[in-house]
Amino acid sequence: MSNGTGLFIDLVIIAILVFGIRLFRTPGGARHGNLAAALALALAVAVTLMRHGLVQTEVVLIAALVGAFAGWLVAMRVTMIQIPAMVAFQHGAGGVAAFLVALVELMRISADAAAIGRISGIIGLLIGAGTFSGSMIASGKLAKKLRQTPVVLPRHNTILLGTLALAVVLGVAAFSATDPAIRLGLLIVLIFVSIFLGVFFSIRIGGADMPVLISFLNATAGLAAAFCGVIIQNKLLIACGATVAASGSILTHVMCKAMNRSLLKVFVGLKPASKVKVETAPASAMHFSGAPGGDAAGSKEIDPREGNPVDRAVSALRGAERVIVIPGYGMALAQAQFKVLELMNLLEGAGKTVKFAIHPVAGRMPGHMNVLLAEADIPYDKLFEMDEINGEFSETDVALVVGACDVVNPAAIDVEGTPISGMPILMAHEARQVIVCNLDEKPGYSGVDNPLYESENAILLFGDAGKSLEAVIEALKA
Amino acid sequence: MYELFTMLSFFAATFVIGYFLISRVPSLLHTPLMSMTNAISAVTIIGALLVFAVRTGLIEGFLGAIAVMTAMFNVVGGFVITHRMLKLFKKTGSRE
Numbered sequence: 001m002s003n004g005t006g007l008f009i010d011l012v013i014i015a016i017l018v019f020g021i022r023l024f025r026t027p028g029g030a031r032h033g034n035l036a037a038a039l040a041l042a043l044a045v046a047v048t049l050m051r052h053g054l055v056q057t058e059v060v061l062i063a064a065l066v067g068a069f070a071g072w073l074v075a076m077r078v079t080m081i082q083i084p085a086m087v088a089f090q091h092g093a094g095g096v097a098a099f100l101v102a103l104v105e106l107m108r109i110s111a112d113a114a115a116i117g118r119i120s121g122i123i124g125l126l127i128g129a130g131t132f133s134g135s136m137i138a139s140g141k142l143a144k145k146l147r148q149t150p151v152v153l154p155r156h157n158t159i160l161l162g163t164l165a166l167a168v169v170l171g172v173a174a175f176s177a178t179d180p181a182i183r184l185g186l187l188i189v190l191i192f193v194s195i196f197l198g199v200f201f202s203i204r205i206g207g208a209d210m211p212v213l214i215s216f217l218n219a220t221a222g223l224a225a226a227f228c229g230v231i232i233q234n235k236l237l238i239a240c241g242a243t244v245a246a247s248g249s250i251l252t253h254v255m256c257k258a259m260n261r262s263l264l265k266v267f268v269g270l271k272p273a274s275k276v277k278v279e280t281a282p283a284s285a286m287h288f289s290g291a292p293g294g295d296a297a298g299s300k301e302i303d304p305r306e307g308n309p310v311d312r313a314v315s316a317l318r319g320a321e322r323v324i325v326i327p328g329y330g331m332a333l334a335q336a337q338f339k340v341l342e343l344m345n346l347l348e349g350a351g352k353t354v355k356f357a358i359h360p361v362a363g364r365m366p367g368h369m370n371v372l373l374a375e376a377d378i379p380y381d382k383l384f385e386m387d388e389i390n391g392e393f394s395e396t397d398v399a400l401v402v403g404a405c406d407v408v409n410p411a412a413i414d415v416e417g418t419p420i421s422g423m424p425i426l427m428a429h430e431a432r433q434v435i436v437c438n439l440d441e442k443p444g445y446s447g448v449d450n451p452l453y454e455s456e457n458a459i460l461l462f463g464d465a466g467k468s469l470e471a472v473i474e475a476l477k478a
Numbered sequence: 479m480y481e482l483f484t485m486l487s488f489f490a491a492t493f494v495i496g497y498f499l500i501s502r503v504p505s506l507l508h509t510p511l512m513s514m515t516n517a518i519s520a521v522t523i524i525g526a527l528l529v530f531a532v533r534t535g536l537i538e539g540f541l542g543a544i545a546v547m548t549a550m551f552n553v554v555g556g557f558v559i560t561h562r563m564l565k566l567f568k569k570t571g572s573r574e
Contacts, residue, residue: 017518018495024503024511027567034514034564038557041521048524052531056539060530063543067550074551075558080566086559087513090552094519097549100541101525107538116482218512221519228525230485238485239492240521246496247515251508360505367508371563379570385505 007235009047014239016040021243027380044236080375081332084214084365085142091217092135098224099128099191105231106187107180115175117231122171124227125187126194131220133198138205138213142364150206157268163197205266208329208406208445210364211255212266219248251366258360258386260412260423310468312459314475316433320397323347324389325356326426327373329363330403330438331465337376339469340402344378346476356382357389357399357426359407390427399431401452403465405444408434411451420446433457437468510563517556523549 017040023033054060078086102124109118140146153159170193174186205213222244229237256263317323325344331337344354356378362369370383393399401408408428412420428434429452436453440462443449452458461468503511526549529542 014492018492018499020514021496021499021503024500024507024514027507027510027564030507030510031561031564034510034557034560037514037518041518041523041553041557044521044524045527048527052528054527054530055533056530059539059543060527060546063546064550067547068554070547071551071553071555072558075555075562078559080563083509083513083559083563086555087509087516090513090516090556091519093548093552093555094516094522097520097522097526097545097552100545100548101522101529104529104538104541104545105525114481116485215512218516218519221516225519225522226489228522232525232528233481233485234524234528235485235488237521237524238488240518242489242492243496244515244519246493247500247511250497250500251512254505254508358505365509366512367505367510370506371509371566374563374566374568377568380506380567381569383506 006051010235010239013040013043013047013236016043017240017243021247027374041240044240047236048234080371081335082143083371084210084363084368085139087365088135088139088142088214088217090135091214091221092132092139094221095128095131095133095135095224097128098221098228099125099132099194101228102128102224102231103187103191105228106174107184109231117233118175120227120230122174122187122190124224124231125190126167126171126197127220127227128224129191129194130198130201131217131224133195134202134213135198135217135221137199137202138210138217141202141205142210142214148206151203153200156200156204160197160200160268163193163200167193167197201267206445208361209259209261209266211361211366211368212252212259212261212263214365215248215251215255216263216267217248219245219252222246222248255361255366258424260420309459309461310471310475313435313461313472316398316435316459317347317352317472317476318350320347320433321352322392322396323352323354323398323400324393324396324428324431325354326399326401326404326408326428327356327358327362327369328402328404328407329368330405332363332368332372332403334403334439334465334467336402336437336464336466336469337372337378339466339473340373341376341378343400343469343473343476344382346473354382355384355389355392357386357393357428358383359386359404359426362404362407386424386426393427393430396431397433399428399434401428401434401436401438402469403438405438405450406446406448407444408452409444409446409448409450411448414451415448418446418448420448428452429455431457433459435459435461435472437461437465439463439465506567510560513556513560513563517553517560520549520552520556523553 020033020036023029102121106121170190177183222241226241410429412423412425526545
């Protein structure tokens with residue numbers, strides 16, 4: 001195959017890939033886009049095999065089949081709430097592949113080979129190994145196998161920077177080492193140091209910051225692939241890696257913006273002060289024990305205001321014309337999305353309009369909430385992005401908050417100096433009435449009290465969101 | 479030097495094209511997008527296959543086989559789960 005034809009084929013494959021991404025505008029198009037991207041990758045593999053051939057076919061075949069089967073099996077079994085953990089795990093698998101490829105190539109390459117190749121290999125090794133361990137930690141946290149709260153070691157930033165510096169020194173040493181055995185030894189130490197780096201990096205990041213971490217790891221997995229591409233001089237690897245890196249960067253940026261935090265603040269743990277009082281809340285006489293995931297014995301807690309909150313919620317919904325539902329991760333935890341569907345059908349059956357307002361950081365990864373609602377059979381044309389729907393709250397009769405807190409906290413607008421000040425929120429407080437189905441009255445992840453709970457037109461249904469909605473549905477039917 | 483230049487321009491060009499296209503993906507599809515790009519990042523499968531383009535030693539072969547396995551896990555798992563996820567999205571009135 002001549003050089004020109006080879007380049008042409010590479011470009012065609014990249015064009016198919018780009019076309020696939022271009023189709024990600026609507027869910028229907030995205031289905032084709034996904035298939036197009038899969039085709040591009042299959043072609044890339046086929047072309048590679050044709051160009052280079054394989055020596056130990058049986059080893060490759062067995063490894064490929066085992067990996068493919070495991071991937072397929074896991075992908076078919078995973079539930080939508082497990083998606084973030086699964087995606088994080090996959091980032092990790094990609095990281096392993098990247099650093100192993102870099103390692104083998106670095107073992108083969110001679111010390112006088114092009115510097116750029118060796119440098120890229122070492123960087124790919126570092127990023128790949130770091131992505132692997134960072135993703136494993138993220139996946140463990142998301143799957144609740146590890147504690148979700150940030151783990152902060154004494155002098156965490158010093159440790160982090162020290163590990164990074166050590167990795168750089170090892171990288172430079174491996175680059176200049178001429179003896180293959182010493183070089184290999186240094187590279188192996190570098191892998192371990194990078195693994196520690198990933199661990200230190202990830203353990204500090206807590207539950208609600210996960211969307212940033214997972215997006216960032218998406219970008220680094222792509223970057224690792226691109227660096228691998230440089231060492232083996234493969235344009236397809238570079239192109240695919242760059243595309244993924246671009247995607248991960250965008251998502252990271254979107255997530256940070258939606259949380260009103262800079263990337264640096266998320267990663268170096270400049271976590272806002274733990275608790276900020278926003279208003280003088282009425283005496284905290286009512287205290288709800290909010291063991292997460294606990295049983296919902298206390299689903300109908302006493303509301304400080306007059307009347308049974310379920311009855312008030314029901315009469316508010318009966319009188320409503322327009323309802324906007326605001327789901328948060330609490331809905332996913334309570335698996336209340338199916339109850340939300342039931343309520344939606346009930347309200348629509350009574351001639352009311354129901355829409356959903358999705359905050360960009362609701363859930364544990366970008367767009368997670370949309371997938372959960374789609375799984376519950378809620379049509380996607382009822383799901384609206386924050387900017388699309390925020391103008392409609394003032395003409396809405398009932399805003400129904402299900403397991404969300406910070407994303408509807410008006411303190412973000414009204415109060416200066418809180419961690420969420422300036423964060424874009426959903427304007428639930430502008431609706432005529434707000435029904436809140438949250439586990440308890442505690443502040444959300446940011447630690448900022450939510451003045452919405454004190455508002456006159458708020459109806460508070462504390463407890464398991466599924467049980468609260470169930471009660472409302474039963475009463476509405478009656 | 480020529481090689482370095484082509485590789486850099488490949489990286490830059492695809493990064494920029496990807497950036498423009500992806501910034502127009504609605505947030506509705508961000509999860510499937512990440513899951514698909516995650517599968518794409520397993521393009522390192524090419525690198526893993528190239529390990530076996532020449533006769534390998536025991537250690538190289540072992541590392542290469544693991545790389546092939548994890549990359550395949552990533553690529554197949556990523557595309558399958560993206561497909562499953564996208565099938566869940568339905569419009570009003572289009573029940574399957």
